[in-house]
């Protein structure tokens with residue numbers, strides 16, 4: 001019994017010490033705010049334990065319509081680095097950034113230097129080649145804010161780039177047989193993915209996922225699905241499935257998920273889902289849908 005009490009005491013002591021140590025270190029760590037989950041994921045991959053990453057949009061919330069509240073603004077004011085996509089992804093940034101009082105905050109438009117084929121479409125991270133550029137911008141910001149850990153950041157970046165290259169190769173080779181084919185998607189988020197791998201998207205909604213198609217557009221979609229013999233309609237977890245369900249009923253198509261990785265649910269975060277895992281499951285579902293039409 002004495003032995004167990006001793007072990008418990010040691011365990012408690014070590015946990016307490018670890019907690020103190022963490023808190024002390026965290027005061028020195030760069031505080032990084034991100035405007036939606038994809039950026040939080042990329043920043044976490046590169047930062048490892050050397051920076052604190054705070055994602056502003058709550059889990060399970062679609063980021064296009066999200067705006068910061070008073071508490072978010074107070075948090076943002078403490079940030080060393082703020083990562084945002086730009087290109088119209090975040091409607092709130094101009095006004096919010098102008099009202100901040102912390103003159104030392106560094107704002108990083110992560111899409112800078114990306115390969116832009118459609119300036120009206122902000123979903124550039126659905127092409128892994130662009131994620132590499134985005135991660136380069138995040139790496140520079142972290143190294144500048146915290147030069148002491150720049151080697152660790154660089155090492156994390158390098159290993160993440162290898163994972164992205166592998167992902168890109170898998171998409172290229174496994175989607176190669178379906179070049180020129182169309183997918184029906186819930187909002188117009190997959191232009192960059194389609195552009196990278198030779199597919200076409202037929203969206204039920206625009207780039208911001210907040211409107212409903214007109215009756216004429218619905219009719220057009222029904223005809224498109226029937227005439228192209230499309231067996232699956234892609235929907236998303238964070239936007240309403242109503243339109244997709246109506247279309248599925250009309251056409252006999254089934255629903256499948258295709259995730260634009262704008263945000264994850266609480267459950268997905270706790271089971272460790274990330275960009276790489278979500279993209280591989282996107283690839284599986286794309287193959288399932290595209291194979292069906294053959």
Ligand SMILES: [Zn+2]
Nearest residue numbers: 189207260262
């Ligand atoms: Zn979107």
